[in-house]
Amino acid sequence: MIDREILLEKLKISPYKPIKAKIIQAYMLTDKEKFLRIELERKINLGHEPGQFVMVSIFGFTEAPISICSSPTDKGFFDLTVRNAGVLTNKLHQMEKGDTLGIRGPFGKGFPVDNMFGYDLLIVAGGLGIVPLRSLIRYIIHNRNDFGNVQLLLGCKTPQELLFKKEIKEWLKRAEVNVNCTVDKADSEWQGNVGLITTLIPGVDINPARTYAVVVGPPIMYKFVIVKLLEKKIPDYQIIVSLERRMRCGLGKCGHCQIEGVYVCQSGPVFTYADLKNFKGECHEKTA
Amino acid sequence: MKYAVIKKEDLNLWVKHLMKKAKLYAPKRKENLFVFRQVKDASEICLSYIPTILPPKKYYFPQKEKLLKFNINPFLTSKAIEGFEDFILFAVHTCDIAGIQCMDVVFRDGPEDPNYLNRKDKMTIIGIECLQYCDEHANCVSMGNHVPRGGYDLMMIELSEKFILHINSEKGEKLVSSLDYIKEADEKDMISLERLREAKKKMFKEEFSGSLPEIYEVFDKRFNSSVWKDIAKQCVACGNCTAVCPTCYCFDVIDEVELSLNKGTRYRMWNSCLMDDFAKVAGGEDFRKGRDARQRHRYYRKFKYPVDKFNRYFCTGCGRCTRSCMAGIKLVETVNSLLKEP
Numbered sequence: 001m002i003d004r005e006i007l008l009e010k011l012k013i014s015p016y017k018p019i020k021a022k023i024i025q026a027y028m029l030t031d032k033e034k035f036l037r038i039e040l041e042r043k044i045n046l047g048h049e050p051g052q053f054v055m056v057s058i059f060g061f062t063e064a065p066i067s068i069c070s071s072p073t074d075k076g077f078f079d080l081t082v083r084n085a086g087v088l089t090n091k092l093h094q095m096e097k098g099d100t101l102g103i104r105g106p107f108g109k110g111f112p113v114d115n116m117f118g119y120d121l122l123i124v125a126g127g128l129g130i131v132p133l134r135s136l137i138r139y140i141i142h143n144r145n146d147f148g149n150v151q152l153l154l155g156c157k158t159p160q161e162l163l164f165k166k167e168i169k170e171w172l173k174r175a176e177v178n179v180n181c182t183v184d185k186a187d188s189e190w191q192g193n194v195g196l197i198t199t200l201i202p203g204v205d206i207n208p209a210r211t212y213a214v215v216v217g218p219p220i221m222y223k224f225v226i227v228k229l230l231e232k233k234i235p236d237y238q239i240i241v242s243l244e245r246r247m248r249c250g251l252g253k254c255g256h257c258q259i260e261g262v263y264v265c266q267s268g269p270v271f272t273y274a275d276l277k278n279f280k281g282e283c284h285e286k287t288a
Numbered sequence: 289m290k291y292a293v294i295k296k297e298d299l300n301l302w303v304k305h306l307m308k309k310a311k312l313y314a315p316k317r318k319e320n321l322f323v324f325r326q327v328k329d330a331s332e333i334c335l336s337y338i339p340t341i342l343p344p345k346k347y348y349f350p351q352k353e354k355l356l357k358f359n360i361n362p363f364l365t366s367k368a369i370e371g372f373e374d375f376i377l378f379a380v381h382t383c384d385i386a387g388i389q390c391m392d393v394v395f396r397d398g399p400e401d402p403n404y405l406n407r408k409d410k411m412t413i414i415g416i417e418c419l420q421y422c423d424e425h426a427n428c429v430s431m432g433n434h435v436p437r438g439g440y441d442l443m444m445i446e447l448s449e450k451f452i453l454h455i456n457s458e459k460g461e462k463l464v465s466s467l468d469y470i471k472e473a474d475e476k477d478m479i480s481l482e483r484l485r486e487a488k489k490k491m492f493k494e495e496f497s498g499s500l501p502e503i504y505e506v507f508d509k510r511f512n513s514s515v516w517k518d519i520a521k522q523c524v525a526c527g528n529c530t531a532v533c534p535t536c537y538c539f540d541v542i543d544e545v546e547l548s549l550n551k552g553t554r555y556r557m558w559n560s561c562l563m564d565d566f567a568k569v570a571g572g573e574d575f576r577k578g579r580d581a582r583q584r585h586r587y588y589r590k591f592k593y594p595v596d597k598f599n600r601y602f603c604t605g606c607g608r609c610t611r612s613c614m615a616g617i618k619l620v621e622t623v624n625s626l627l628k629e630p
Binding site for chain 1: 355356358359360361362363365367394395397399400401402403511512537538539540541542543545549552554556559561566567568569570571573575576581585588592593596597
């Protein structure tokens with residue numbers, strides 16, 4: 001039986017109404033990126049999947065879609081890492097511990113962690129791509145025995161731009177995740193690789209049929225990385241990407257995030273390469 | 289009662305009766321064009337009109353719709369719209385009714401949109417069947433929208449000295465029952481209606497050179513057609529075509545803060561996929577950079593994507609995009625040149 005009351009209630013509460021939230025930690029990770037730890041009112045758990053996003057709402061500055069960079073296994077709070085790039089993120093950079101903001105979501109489809117159980121993982125992060133991937137990596141660390149061998153390939157422009165330095169060292173130390181870093185331009189202290197992230201892929205040792213590759217980075221990176229992963233014989237439905245698009249509603253209505261017929265806010269931001277192959281040309285990430 | 293009749297001389301009486309029930313929006317003349325406006329007197333209504341500048345969309349999906357009221361410090365939100373008012377859309381063309389049906393599909397699809405659904409709940413639609421072409425820009429026959437196909441409460445069909453009213457819903461029936469000047473249609477009226485539809489068949493011809501399934505197939509194949517480059521050369525990216533389209537619903541979200549700098553309102557405002565920053569992200573990447581890509585997107589959102597998603601074409605055939613285009617881009621021509629491409 002349809003519960004009339006529930007239906008009416010649903011219509012009364014707008015999906016545009018953000019939940020009140022408080023910043024409980026805020027500091028700069030690099031010159032450009034700020035880390036924010038956020039607590040929802042009444043300490044409600046966000047209950048997201050790794051890879052999902054929220055609409056961050058600051059009254060007077062509207063809203064912007066931001067990737068969640070903590071795991072759902074981190075209870076009582078969630079983390080965001082934002083670059084000062086637009087109107088809302090500029091305001092976010094001025095905010096401090098104790099400040100209030102609004103949250104809608106979580107939205108979208110996250111990384112298919114349930115399908116990844118028992119598989120080896122090759123995680124490829126370019127630049128800010130490590131931000132949404134941190135939600136997955138933390139989830140893996142908190143459920144380490146559910147996954148096989150985990151390798152992380154990390155690339156950014158300069159050593160100064162590397163995000164989560166301390167945390168990455170910890171991942172390395174605990175030897176639960178193999179990390180391999182590369183920068184486009186090194187400085188005198190840099191001891192890792194120099195060059196594009198694609199140069200790291202041929203050298204990785206994987207069993208392609210038992211491996212999920214998860215790739216997140218700037219749009220330009222995808223097609224080059226995906227080609228290398230295909231050369232490694234990873235099946236296209238085991239190559240996972242997360243795509244950035246402009247979004248205004250998160251509800252599959254406003255139209256900004258559309259790639260051809262697909263609303264990224266509802267069907268994405270996580271897609272498999274098998275999904276991307278069906279696009280006719282509006283998706284930069286398509287190879288060849 | 290399925291079909292009723294009202295004498296033309298009694299129409300004013302009925303309109304007065306309707307105005308007592310709810311706000312009545314009807315087509316009115318505006319200079320050499322037409323608009324939907326609230327009417328207070330039946331004499332203001334113009335029943336013979338070419339599609340209005342804006343479709344009645346402005347009443348169920350307003351240009352600027354309040355989403356919520358907010359208070360910055362302390363953080364508070366409240367409902368922006370307390371109550372939705374009953375309203376009647378009067379003398380709506382069948383193409384615009386098709387537009388409303390498209391919007392229903394979009395906003396009912398989860399997550400549902402309460403603003404739209406609340407307004408739709410309060411809406412009564414009284415249509416009017418076109419007995420002749422509005423102008424050369426319409427493509428309603430190809431879209432199958434030149435004859436009533438449901439989605440309304442009442443449909444008016446003009447005969448020489450009276451209107452036949454097709455009663456399509458309970459809501460509609462209530463607006464005609466127990467009025468002594470509206471009677472059930474008799475056999476003669478039904479014969480007249482049949483004759484009228486036969487006459488229409490001779491006058492109205494498909495505007496596209498292919499059928500809808502053929503058009504769908506062509507859109508599937510012609511993503512990289514030179515047609516998109518050709519119309520991009522003309523397009524000035526003004527967004528007129530999307531503003532006047534009965535099935536365009538893209539929007540932006542904006543905040544307006546009061547002078548107190550503490551209280552404000554969040555709105556959604558019509559936006560257009562033809563605008564150059566529509567698909568641009570903060571990092572600077574623009575995912576539909578050229579006007580060719582943006583125009584193509586607009587067309588695909590009428591003839592391909594909604595067919596895949598909702599099994600429904602989102603072009604109603606009203607012809608507004610062509611009529612309002614400052615650069616003279618013609619929808620029928622675009623589709624026909626796609627069909628013609630080898």
